[in-house]
């Protein structure tokens with residue numbers, strides 16, 4: 001762990017106002033806004049503590065997560081939140097937010113281990129999350145690989161970093177260029193359903209052809225025509241071409257349209273995984289993820305047949 005971090009393993013963080021004590025176990029990750037640590041509270045519960053020098057971002061994230069836990073009717077849209085406080089570190093005030101620890105691995109690491117055919121299955125789950133979030137009148141905003149974790153115990157994708165969640169109709173507060181349609185000159189930075197749909201498409205490209213992101217952004221200037229050219233010529237994106245071009249052309253603008261286009265890819269992914277499983281004897285949690293994805297497919301199919 002690098003020495004420029006706020007906290008070291010073993011250090012105790014005591015909130016100035018609520019007086020709750022947390023023991024730091026290690027760093028989970030760091031971003032532009034803060035550092036996130038794995039901590040234990042006084043009852044021994046393991047949690048995530050996000051610390052930042054500015055209170056505004058954390059207070060907003062806390063407010064968003066609290067509101068989502070109230071409106072999401074039991075669905076774990078975001079990590080549950082437990083505390084918001086501040087602490088004095090080296091003569092400076094630091095603010096912190098304590099939330100549920102999302103146990104999981106990053107999407108690229110997961111795909112490296114399990115194979116790229118899992119990409120549509122993971123995106124299908126993200127569609128469900130985003131749809132639920134959109135029902136609350138918000139866009140996720142800063143959707144990117146770094147903000148998704150695959151929770152291995154339940155075989156589920158979870159989203160972290162809700163600091164970018166923005167009510168529909170307002171300007172997106174946090175974004176990352178690669179995923180930002182405005183950066184690519186493909187629309188505004190207004191929080192809308194299709195803002196997240198565009199980011200989903202860019203996430204698919206980043207996961208399926210990771211080197212493309214570097215190649216297409218190395219000049220620091222977005223090149224939309226090179227992006228389209230890559231989509232139409234890169235063999236790794238061949239099966240995804242219709243979906244991706246649909247997003248870029250504005251034909252696929254909703255999560256439900258994205259999901260419809262995704263379904264054949266999910267089916268193919270599930271079939272491939274079943275074949276892989278025959279080779280890989282012992283059962284593990286991914287069996288349940290396959291069963292779960294099959295169920296989602298069935299539900300979507302029933303919805304389609306019954307309500308169209």
Ligand SMILES: Nc1ncnc2c1ncn2[C@@H]1O[C@H](COP(=O)(O)OP(=O)(O)OP(=O)(O)O)[C@@H](O)[C@H]1O
Pocket residue numbers: 028029030031032033034035036048050079099100101102103146147160161162163174
């Ligand atoms: N609740 C959590 N449980 C587990 N890991 C988490 C949690 N929240 C964040 N992380 C990890 O910490 C990393 C950084 O967190 P986060 O994205 O919230 O920071 P940030 O400063 O807001 O980042 P950004 O630069 O993307 O805005 C995440 O990519 C993730 O790996």
